[in-house]
Amino acid sequence: MQEAVISRAKELLADGTVNRVVGWKAGEFAYDTTPAVFTSAEELDAGFIYNDFCAPNLSKYIIKESRKEGKLLVFLKPCDSYSFNQLLKEHRILRENVYIIGVECTGKVDADTVKSKGIKGITGMESDGENVTVHTLYGDKTIPKSETLGDKCKTCKSKKHVIFDEMIGNDGEVNNDGARFEMVKKLEKMTSEERYEFWRGELSKCIRCNACRNVCPACSCENCVFDNPASGIQQRAATDSFEENMFHLIRAFHVAGRCTDCGECTRVCPQNIPLHLLNRKYIKDINEFYGEYQAGEDLDTRAPLNAYTFGDCEPNIVYKRGGKE
Amino acid sequence: MQVNETKGFRPKIVAFCCNWCSYAGADLAGTNRINYPADVKIIRVPCSCRVNPMFILRAFQRGADGVIMCGCHPGDCHYTSGNYFARRRMTLLFSMLDYMGIEKERTRVEWVSAAEGAKFAATMNEFVETVTKLGENKRLEDLRCKKQ
Numbered sequence: 197m198q199e200a201v202i203s204r205a206k207e208l209l210a211d212g213t214v215n216r217v218v219g220w221k222a223g224e225f226a227y228d229t230t231p232a233v234f235t236s237a238e239e240l241d242a243g244f245i246y247n248d249f250c251a252p253n254l255s256k257y258i259i260k261e262s263r264k265e266g267k268l269l270v271f272l273k274p275c276d277s278y279s280f281n282q283l284l285k286e287h288r289i290l291r292e293n294v295y296i297i298g299v300e301c302t303g304k305v306d307a308d309t310v311k312s313k314g315i316k317g318i319t320g321m322e323s324d325g326e327n328v329t330v331h332t333l334y335g336d337k338t339i340p341k342s343e344t345l346g347d348k349c350k351t352c353k354s355k356k357h358v359i360f361d362e363m364i365g366n367d368g369e370v371n372n373d374g375a376r377f378e379m380v381k382k383l384e385k386m387t388s389e390e391r392y393e394f395w396r397g398e399l400s401k402c403i404r405c406n407a408c409r410n411v412c413p414a415c416s417c418e419n420c421v422f423d424n425p426a427s428g429i430q431q432r433a434a435t436d437s438f439e440e441n442m443f444h445l446i447r448a449f450h451v452a453g454r455c456t457d458c459g460e461c462t463r464v465c466p467q468n469i470p471l472h473l474l475n476r477k478y479i480k481d482i483n484e485f486y487g488e489y490q491a492g493e494d495l496d497t498r499a500p501l502n503a504y505t506f507g508d509c510e511p512n513i514v515y516k517r518g519g520k521e
Numbered sequence: 522m523q524v525n526e527t528k529g530f531r532p533k534i535v536a537f538c539c540n541w542c543s544y545a546g547a548d549l550a551g552t553n554r555i556n557y558p559a560d561v562k563i564i565r566v567p568c569s570c571r572v573n574p575m576f577i578l579r580a581f582q583r584g585a586d587g588v589i590m591c592g593c594h595p596g597d598c599h600y601t602s603g604n605y606f607a608r609r610r611m612t613l614l615f616s617m618l619d620y621m622g623i624e625k626e627r628t629r630v631e632w633v634s635a636a637e638g639a640k641f642a643a644t645m646n647e648f649v650e651t652v653t654k655l656g657e658n659k660r661l662e663d664l665r666c667k668k669q
Binding site: 435502509 | 661665
Protein backbone atom coordinates (compact mmCIF):
# COMPACT_ATOMS: atom_id res chain seq x y z
CA MET A 197 0.00 0.00 0.00
CA GLN A 198 2.70 2.45 1.02
CA GLU A 199 4.70 1.82 -2.18
CA ALA A 200 1.64 2.36 -4.36
CA VAL A 201 0.83 5.58 -2.54
CA ILE A 202 4.37 6.95 -2.81
CA SER A 203 4.79 6.06 -6.47
CA ARG A 204 1.49 7.72 -7.39
CA ALA A 205 2.47 10.81 -5.41
CA LYS A 206 5.79 10.95 -7.27
CA GLU A 207 4.02 10.69 -10.63
CA LEU A 208 1.73 13.57 -9.80
CA LEU A 209 4.64 15.65 -8.54
CA ALA A 210 6.68 14.86 -11.65
CA ASP A 211 3.98 15.75 -14.19
CA GLY A 212 3.26 19.00 -12.41
CA THR A 213 -0.33 18.26 -11.42
CA VAL A 214 0.55 19.13 -7.87
CA ASN A 215 3.49 20.88 -6.25
CA ARG A 216 3.26 19.41 -2.77
CA VAL A 217 1.88 16.42 -0.96
CA VAL A 218 0.13 16.35 2.37
CA GLY A 219 0.62 13.02 4.07
CA TRP A 220 2.07 11.32 7.11
CA LYS A 221 5.58 10.86 8.41
CA ALA A 222 6.94 9.05 11.43
CA GLY A 223 6.55 11.00 14.62
CA GLU A 224 8.46 10.72 17.84
CA PHE A 225 7.69 7.00 17.95
CA ALA A 226 7.23 4.77 14.94
CA TYR A 227 3.62 4.10 15.92
CA ASP A 228 2.92 7.77 16.40
CA THR A 229 2.60 9.31 12.96
CA THR A 230 2.36 12.97 12.29
CA PRO A 231 1.00 15.00 9.38
CA ALA A 232 3.61 16.49 7.06
CA VAL A 233 4.00 18.33 3.77
CA PHE A 234 6.36 16.89 1.15
CA THR A 235 7.57 18.86 -1.84
CA SER A 236 9.89 16.48 -3.67
CA ALA A 237 10.34 12.83 -4.59
CA GLU A 238 13.40 12.63 -2.30
CA GLU A 239 11.40 13.85 0.66
CA LEU A 240 8.69 11.33 -0.09
CA ASP A 241 11.22 8.51 -0.16
CA ALA A 242 12.82 9.66 3.03
CA GLY A 243 9.79 10.32 5.14
CA PHE A 244 6.40 9.41 3.73
CA ILE A 245 4.56 6.57 5.39
CA TYR A 246 1.14 5.07 5.04
CA ASN A 247 0.47 2.14 7.33
CA ASP A 248 -1.86 0.99 10.08
CA PHE A 249 -0.72 3.77 12.39
CA CYS A 250 -1.67 6.71 10.14
CA ALA A 251 -4.67 7.77 12.15
CA PRO A 252 -4.33 11.58 11.94
CA ASN A 253 -7.09 13.22 9.93
CA LEU A 254 -5.47 15.46 7.31
CA SER A 255 -8.60 17.42 6.37
CA LYS A 256 -8.07 20.28 8.75
CA TYR A 257 -4.58 20.99 7.42
CA ILE A 258 -6.04 21.56 3.98
CA ILE A 259 -7.82 24.72 5.09
CA LYS A 260 -4.57 26.64 5.24
CA GLU A 261 -2.69 24.59 2.67
CA SER A 262 -5.32 25.03 -0.02
CA ARG A 263 -4.98 28.80 0.18
CA LYS A 264 -1.31 28.67 -0.72
CA GLU A 265 0.17 28.83 -4.20
CA GLY A 266 -0.42 25.86 -6.48
CA LYS A 267 -2.28 22.62 -6.23
CA LEU A 268 -1.70 20.10 -3.48
CA LEU A 269 -2.18 16.39 -3.21
CA VAL A 270 -3.82 14.96 -0.13
CA PHE A 271 -4.50 11.42 0.96
CA LEU A 272 -7.81 10.89 2.66
CA LYS A 273 -9.07 7.88 4.54
CA PRO A 274 -12.83 7.31 4.46
CA CYS A 275 -13.57 9.15 7.71
CA ASP A 276 -11.26 12.00 6.69
CA SER A 277 -13.21 12.39 3.47
CA TYR A 278 -16.34 13.14 5.51
CA SER A 279 -14.49 15.90 7.36
CA PHE A 280 -13.17 17.21 4.06
CA ASN A 281 -16.63 17.29 2.56
CA GLN A 282 -18.01 19.07 5.60
CA LEU A 283 -15.30 21.74 5.38
CA LEU A 284 -15.97 22.09 1.68
CA LYS A 285 -19.64 22.60 2.44
CA GLU A 286 -18.69 25.36 4.86
CA HIS A 287 -16.55 27.01 2.16
CA ARG A 288 -13.36 26.56 4.14
CA ILE A 289 -11.42 24.75 1.43
CA LEU A 290 -10.61 25.80 -2.13
CA ARG A 291 -11.54 22.61 -3.93
CA GLU A 292 -9.80 23.59 -7.17
CA ASN A 293 -6.46 23.62 -5.34
CA VAL A 294 -6.79 20.11 -4.02
CA TYR A 295 -6.22 16.78 -5.67
CA ILE A 296 -7.62 14.01 -3.51
CA ILE A 297 -6.52 10.41 -3.49
CA GLY A 298 -8.72 8.19 -1.39
CA VAL A 299 -6.77 5.52 0.43
CA GLU A 300 -8.21 2.31 1.73
CA CYS A 301 -8.44 2.02 5.49
CA THR A 302 -8.86 -1.17 7.47
CA GLY A 303 -8.84 0.49 10.86
CA LYS A 304 -5.94 2.16 12.62
CA VAL A 305 -4.00 0.85 15.56
CA ASP A 306 -4.49 2.91 18.67
CA ALA A 307 -1.46 3.04 20.94
CA ASP A 308 -3.61 3.80 23.99
CA THR A 309 -5.68 0.66 23.43
CA VAL A 310 -2.46 -1.37 23.26
CA LYS A 311 -1.18 0.25 26.43
CA SER A 312 -4.47 -0.42 28.18
CA LYS A 313 -3.78 -4.15 27.75
CA GLY A 314 -1.07 -3.79 30.33
CA ILE A 315 1.80 -3.76 27.86
CA LYS A 316 4.56 -1.60 29.31
CA GLY A 317 7.82 -0.22 28.02
CA ILE A 318 6.78 -0.05 24.38
CA THR A 319 9.68 0.79 22.07
CA GLY A 320 7.96 0.23 18.77
CA MET A 321 5.09 -1.38 16.93
CA GLU A 322 4.66 -3.04 13.60
CA SER A 323 1.58 -4.22 11.82
CA ASP A 324 1.26 -6.69 8.96
CA GLY A 325 -2.44 -6.05 8.54
CA GLU A 326 -3.49 -9.09 10.57
CA ASN A 327 -1.37 -8.94 13.67
CA VAL A 328 0.39 -6.18 15.49
CA THR A 329 3.82 -6.90 16.89
CA VAL A 330 4.63 -4.76 19.87
CA HIS A 331 8.30 -4.38 20.70
CA THR A 332 8.85 -3.72 24.35
CA LEU A 333 11.77 -3.57 26.72
CA TYR A 334 10.67 -7.00 27.95
CA GLY A 335 10.48 -8.67 24.56
CA ASP A 336 8.03 -8.78 21.68
CA LYS A 337 4.33 -9.41 21.94
CA THR A 338 1.92 -10.16 19.13
CA ILE A 339 -1.75 -9.32 19.29
CA PRO A 340 -4.43 -9.48 16.62
CA LYS A 341 -4.97 -6.09 15.00
CA SER A 342 -8.70 -6.21 15.69
CA GLU A 343 -7.91 -5.98 19.40
CA THR A 344 -5.74 -2.91 19.02
CA LEU A 345 -8.28 -0.65 17.37
CA GLY A 346 -9.50 2.43 19.17
CA ASP A 347 -13.19 2.95 19.78
CA LYS A 348 -13.55 5.05 16.66
CA CYS A 349 -12.31 2.24 14.41
CA LYS A 350 -14.02 -0.58 16.28
CA THR A 351 -17.37 1.08 15.61
CA CYS A 352 -16.39 2.51 12.21
CA LYS A 353 -19.30 4.40 10.67
CA SER A 354 -18.19 4.13 7.08
CA LYS A 355 -15.46 2.78 4.87
CA LYS A 356 -16.87 4.61 1.87
CA HIS A 357 -15.06 7.63 0.46
CA VAL A 358 -17.49 10.45 -0.07
CA ILE A 359 -15.12 12.59 -2.09
CA PHE A 360 -12.03 11.72 -4.15
CA ASP A 361 -10.39 12.28 -7.51
CA GLU A 362 -8.94 8.82 -7.61
CA MET A 363 -8.69 5.79 -5.37
CA ILE A 364 -5.87 3.55 -4.27
CA GLY A 365 -7.19 0.30 -2.86
CA ASN A 366 -10.86 -0.52 -2.52
CA ASP A 367 -13.76 1.68 -1.59
CA GLY A 368 -15.88 0.25 1.23
CA GLU A 369 -19.42 0.46 2.46
CA VAL A 370 -21.31 2.64 4.90
CA ASN A 371 -21.92 0.86 8.17
CA ASN A 372 -25.34 1.63 9.58
CA ASP A 373 -25.54 -0.91 12.39
CA GLY A 374 -25.58 1.84 15.01
CA ALA A 375 -22.85 0.12 17.03
CA ARG A 376 -21.19 3.47 17.59
CA PHE A 377 -24.08 4.56 19.80
CA GLU A 378 -23.85 1.60 22.18
CA MET A 379 -21.88 3.46 24.81
CA VAL A 380 -24.17 6.50 24.55
CA LYS A 381 -27.17 4.22 25.08
CA LYS A 382 -25.49 2.65 28.06
CA LEU A 383 -24.96 6.07 29.60
CA GLU A 384 -28.53 7.11 28.86
CA LYS A 385 -29.78 4.10 30.78
CA MET A 386 -27.88 5.17 33.89
CA THR A 387 -29.46 7.36 36.52
CA SER A 388 -28.78 11.05 36.43
CA GLU A 389 -26.56 10.64 39.50
CA GLU A 390 -24.47 7.93 37.84
CA ARG A 391 -24.09 9.95 34.68
CA TYR A 392 -22.98 12.90 36.71
CA GLU A 393 -20.38 10.77 38.48
CA PHE A 394 -19.20 9.35 35.19
CA TRP A 395 -18.69 12.72 33.56
CA ARG A 396 -17.14 14.30 36.64
CA GLY A 397 -14.67 11.46 36.74
CA GLU A 398 -13.80 11.86 33.08
CA LEU A 399 -13.88 15.62 32.70
CA SER A 400 -11.98 16.31 35.91
CA LYS A 401 -8.96 14.79 34.17
CA CYS A 402 -9.02 17.60 31.61
CA ILE A 403 -5.90 19.74 31.63
CA ARG A 404 -7.24 22.19 29.04
CA CYS A 405 -4.40 21.52 26.64
CA ASN A 406 -6.89 22.36 23.88
CA ALA A 407 -5.66 19.42 21.81
CA CYS A 408 -9.26 18.35 21.12
CA ARG A 409 -10.07 21.77 19.80
CA ASN A 410 -6.90 22.11 17.77
CA VAL A 411 -7.27 18.78 16.04
CA CYS A 412 -11.02 18.95 15.42
CA PRO A 413 -11.83 19.54 11.74
CA ALA A 414 -15.17 21.09 12.74
CA CYS A 415 -13.43 23.48 15.17
CA SER A 416 -11.83 25.56 12.49
CA CYS A 417 -12.99 29.09 13.35
CA GLU A 418 -10.26 31.66 12.86
CA ASN A 419 -11.32 33.31 16.09
CA CYS A 420 -12.29 30.81 18.71
CA VAL A 421 -14.59 31.66 21.60
CA PHE A 422 -12.08 30.04 23.93
CA ASP A 423 -9.38 32.49 22.84
CA ASN A 424 -11.46 35.48 23.75
CA PRO A 425 -9.93 37.12 26.85
CA ALA A 426 -13.40 38.28 27.89
CA SER A 427 -14.76 34.74 27.91
CA GLY A 428 -13.18 34.00 31.29
CA ILE A 429 -12.08 30.62 30.01
CA GLN A 430 -9.22 31.74 27.83
CA GLN A 431 -6.31 29.35 27.26
CA ARG A 432 -5.70 28.18 30.76
CA ALA A 433 -6.27 25.21 32.97
CA ALA A 434 -9.73 24.92 34.42
CA THR A 435 -9.80 26.09 38.01
CA ASP A 436 -13.22 24.76 38.84
CA SER A 437 -15.39 21.80 37.97
CA PHE A 438 -17.72 24.25 36.28
CA GLU A 439 -15.09 25.33 33.78
CA GLU A 440 -14.27 21.75 32.88
CA ASN A 441 -17.93 21.08 32.20
CA MET A 442 -18.45 24.32 30.35
CA PHE A 443 -15.49 23.94 28.03
CA HIS A 444 -16.58 20.51 26.85
CA LEU A 445 -20.27 21.36 26.76
CA ILE A 446 -19.72 24.43 24.64
CA ARG A 447 -17.18 22.78 22.42
CA ALA A 448 -19.50 19.87 21.74
CA PHE A 449 -22.38 22.25 21.10
CA HIS A 450 -20.35 24.32 18.66
CA VAL A 451 -19.71 21.28 16.52
CA ALA A 452 -23.20 19.78 16.92
CA GLY A 453 -24.65 19.02 13.51
CA ARG A 454 -21.25 19.52 11.90
CA CYS A 455 -19.29 16.82 13.70
CA THR A 456 -18.64 13.95 11.31
CA ASP A 457 -17.67 11.66 14.17
CA CYS A 458 -14.09 11.23 13.04
CA GLY A 459 -13.06 10.55 16.63
CA GLU A 460 -9.94 12.72 16.54
CA CYS A 461 -10.79 14.45 19.83
CA THR A 462 -10.62 11.20 21.76
CA ARG A 463 -7.57 9.99 19.92
CA VAL A 464 -5.47 13.04 20.75
CA CYS A 465 -6.67 13.52 24.31
CA PRO A 466 -3.59 13.04 26.52
CA GLN A 467 -5.89 12.21 29.43
CA ASN A 468 -7.94 9.66 27.49
CA ILE A 469 -11.25 11.40 28.05
CA PRO A 470 -13.91 9.79 25.82
CA LEU A 471 -14.89 13.10 24.24
CA HIS A 472 -16.49 11.45 21.22
CA LEU A 473 -19.30 10.32 23.54
CA LEU A 474 -20.42 13.94 23.81
CA ASN A 475 -20.43 14.40 20.05
CA ARG A 476 -22.12 11.08 19.50
CA LYS A 477 -24.86 12.07 21.89
CA TYR A 478 -25.62 15.08 19.71
CA ILE A 479 -25.50 12.96 16.58
CA LYS A 480 -27.83 10.42 18.14
CA ASP A 481 -30.25 13.11 19.32
CA ILE A 482 -30.26 14.79 15.92
CA ASN A 483 -30.95 11.45 14.25
CA GLU A 484 -33.79 10.73 16.62
CA PHE A 485 -35.39 14.16 16.68
CA TYR A 486 -34.80 15.55 13.22
CA GLY A 487 -34.15 12.53 11.04
CA GLU A 488 -30.99 10.71 10.07
CA TYR A 489 -28.20 13.10 9.28
CA GLN A 490 -24.55 12.41 8.65
CA ALA A 491 -22.41 15.53 8.49
CA GLY A 492 -20.11 15.59 5.48
CA GLU A 493 -22.02 12.94 3.59
CA ASP A 494 -23.07 15.34 0.86
CA LEU A 495 -22.71 18.96 -0.12
CA ASP A 496 -26.28 20.18 -0.40
CA THR A 497 -28.31 19.24 2.67
CA ARG A 498 -28.75 21.84 5.38
CA ALA A 499 -27.15 21.28 8.74
CA PRO A 500 -29.79 20.33 11.32
CA LEU A 501 -29.12 23.38 13.47
CA ASN A 502 -29.43 25.69 10.47
CA ALA A 503 -32.83 24.36 9.59
CA TYR A 504 -36.20 23.69 11.13
CA THR A 505 -39.56 22.20 10.33
CA PHE A 506 -42.89 23.32 11.73
CA GLY A 507 -43.48 19.94 13.27
CA ASP A 508 -40.22 19.67 15.22
CA CYS A 509 -40.49 18.03 18.60
CA GLU A 510 -40.88 20.33 21.57
CA PRO A 511 -37.97 20.67 24.01
CA ASN A 512 -39.96 18.88 26.69
CA ILE A 513 -39.25 15.64 24.84
CA VAL A 514 -36.15 15.58 27.03
CA TYR A 515 -38.34 15.23 30.12
CA LYS A 516 -40.82 12.85 28.62
CA ARG A 517 -38.27 10.50 27.18
CA GLY A 518 -37.92 7.17 28.92
CA GLY A 519 -35.08 6.38 31.25
CA LYS A 520 -34.52 6.81 34.90
CA GLU A 521 -34.56 10.10 36.73
CA MET B 522 -44.84 39.53 42.19
CA GLN B 523 -45.01 38.30 45.70
CA VAL B 524 -42.40 38.47 48.41
CA ASN B 525 -42.52 35.29 50.37
CA GLU B 526 -41.52 35.63 53.98
CA THR B 527 -40.90 31.95 54.62
CA LYS B 528 -37.39 31.05 55.66
CA GLY B 529 -35.40 28.20 54.19
CA PHE B 530 -34.24 27.53 50.69
CA ARG B 531 -35.38 29.95 48.03
CA PRO B 532 -34.19 29.08 44.55
CA LYS B 533 -32.78 31.57 42.11
CA ILE B 534 -34.50 31.25 38.79
CA VAL B 535 -33.40 32.98 35.63
CA ALA B 536 -36.06 33.42 32.95
CA PHE B 537 -35.05 34.46 29.46
CA CYS B 538 -38.11 36.12 27.99
CA CYS B 539 -38.47 37.29 24.44
CA ASN B 540 -39.36 40.93 24.08
CA TRP B 541 -42.44 40.43 21.92
CA CYS B 542 -44.40 37.71 23.63
CA SER B 543 -43.19 36.38 26.94
CA TYR B 544 -41.94 39.66 28.35
CA ALA B 545 -45.28 41.22 27.51
CA GLY B 546 -46.93 38.14 29.01
CA ALA B 547 -45.03 38.73 32.25
CA ASP B 548 -46.13 42.34 32.13
CA LEU B 549 -49.71 41.25 31.71
CA ALA B 550 -49.41 38.93 34.70
CA GLY B 551 -48.25 41.98 36.65
CA THR B 552 -51.00 44.30 35.53
CA ASN B 553 -53.55 41.58 36.16
CA ARG B 554 -52.10 41.15 39.66
CA ILE B 555 -51.52 37.46 39.28
CA ASN B 556 -49.03 36.17 41.81
CA TYR B 557 -45.81 34.57 40.81
CA PRO B 558 -42.71 34.14 42.98
CA ALA B 559 -40.12 36.88 43.30
CA ASP B 560 -37.43 34.22 42.85
CA VAL B 561 -37.82 34.54 39.11
CA LYS B 562 -35.37 37.01 37.62
CA ILE B 563 -36.36 37.97 34.12
CA ILE B 564 -33.81 38.76 31.44
CA ARG B 565 -35.31 40.35 28.37
CA VAL B 566 -33.94 39.20 25.03
CA PRO B 567 -35.00 40.41 21.59
CA CYS B 568 -35.97 36.90 20.54
CA SER B 569 -35.71 33.45 22.08
CA CYS B 570 -33.25 32.77 19.28
CA ARG B 571 -30.91 35.29 20.88
CA VAL B 572 -30.27 32.93 23.75
CA ASN B 573 -26.82 31.52 23.29
CA PRO B 574 -26.24 28.19 25.06
CA MET B 575 -23.44 29.99 26.87
CA PHE B 576 -26.05 32.27 28.51
CA ILE B 577 -27.71 29.26 30.10
CA LEU B 578 -24.41 27.94 31.42
CA ARG B 579 -23.39 31.38 32.63
CA ALA B 580 -26.64 31.68 34.55
CA PHE B 581 -25.90 28.39 36.29
CA GLN B 582 -22.35 29.50 36.94
CA ARG B 583 -23.46 32.71 38.59
CA GLY B 584 -25.72 30.83 40.97
CA ALA B 585 -28.99 30.11 39.21
CA ASP B 586 -30.78 26.99 40.42
CA GLY B 587 -33.04 26.80 37.40
CA VAL B 588 -33.15 28.39 33.98
CA ILE B 589 -36.30 28.76 31.92
CA MET B 590 -36.54 30.12 28.42
CA CYS B 591 -39.79 31.65 27.23
CA GLY B 592 -40.60 32.69 23.70
CA CYS B 593 -43.43 33.24 21.29
CA HIS B 594 -45.44 30.18 20.33
CA PRO B 595 -43.98 28.41 17.31
CA GLY B 596 -45.42 30.16 14.28
CA ASP B 597 -45.86 33.46 16.11
CA CYS B 598 -42.26 34.66 16.18
CA HIS B 599 -41.90 38.39 15.60
CA TYR B 600 -38.95 37.59 13.37
CA THR B 601 -40.81 34.78 11.58
CA SER B 602 -38.57 31.87 12.43
CA GLY B 603 -36.37 32.67 15.42
CA ASN B 604 -38.13 30.41 17.86
CA TYR B 605 -37.94 27.47 15.47
CA PHE B 606 -34.17 27.64 15.59
CA ALA B 607 -34.21 28.23 19.33
CA ARG B 608 -36.40 25.18 19.75
CA ARG B 609 -33.89 22.88 18.08
CA ARG B 610 -30.97 24.43 19.89
CA MET B 611 -32.50 24.22 23.34
CA THR B 612 -33.79 20.69 22.80
CA LEU B 613 -30.27 19.55 22.05
CA LEU B 614 -28.64 21.57 24.80
CA PHE B 615 -31.04 20.43 27.49
CA SER B 616 -30.77 16.87 26.32
CA MET B 617 -27.00 17.20 26.66
CA LEU B 618 -27.24 18.72 30.14
CA ASP B 619 -29.40 15.77 31.12
CA TYR B 620 -26.82 13.42 29.57
CA MET B 621 -24.11 14.98 31.67
CA GLY B 622 -26.12 14.37 34.79
CA ILE B 623 -27.52 17.83 35.43
CA GLU B 624 -31.08 17.36 36.71
CA LYS B 625 -33.36 17.86 33.74
CA GLU B 626 -36.01 19.60 35.85
CA ARG B 627 -33.70 22.58 36.21
CA THR B 628 -34.09 23.60 32.59
CA ARG B 629 -37.26 24.28 30.73
CA VAL B 630 -38.64 25.91 27.61
CA GLU B 631 -42.15 27.34 27.59
CA TRP B 632 -44.00 29.24 24.90
CA VAL B 633 -45.91 32.16 26.39
CA SER B 634 -47.75 34.70 24.26
CA ALA B 635 -48.37 38.33 25.17
CA ALA B 636 -51.96 37.45 26.06
CA GLU B 637 -51.05 34.63 28.41
CA GLY B 638 -50.33 36.43 31.67
CA ALA B 639 -52.05 33.69 33.61
CA LYS B 640 -50.05 31.00 31.88
CA PHE B 641 -46.83 32.87 32.61
CA ALA B 642 -47.61 33.05 36.31
CA ALA B 643 -48.75 29.44 36.45
CA THR B 644 -45.61 28.27 34.65
CA MET B 645 -43.36 30.21 36.97
CA ASN B 646 -45.17 29.01 40.08
CA GLU B 647 -44.84 25.45 38.96
CA PHE B 648 -41.22 25.80 37.89
CA VAL B 649 -40.18 27.46 41.14
CA GLU B 650 -41.91 24.71 43.08
CA THR B 651 -40.09 22.02 41.08
CA VAL B 652 -36.70 23.65 41.57
CA THR B 653 -37.35 24.28 45.26
CA LYS B 654 -37.93 20.57 45.67
CA LEU B 655 -34.69 19.81 43.87
CA GLY B 656 -32.79 22.17 46.10
CA GLU B 657 -29.61 24.01 45.40
CA ASN B 658 -27.83 23.52 42.10
CA LYS B 659 -24.74 21.57 43.09
CA ARG B 660 -23.84 19.81 39.90
CA LEU B 661 -23.24 22.83 37.72
CA GLU B 662 -22.01 25.42 40.13
CA ASP B 663 -18.92 27.57 40.26
CA LEU B 664 -17.72 27.79 43.83
CA ARG B 665 -15.86 31.01 43.10
CA CYS B 666 -19.15 32.67 42.28
CA LYS B 667 -20.82 31.67 45.54
CA LYS B 668 -20.98 34.00 48.48
CA GLN B 669 -19.31 32.62 51.57
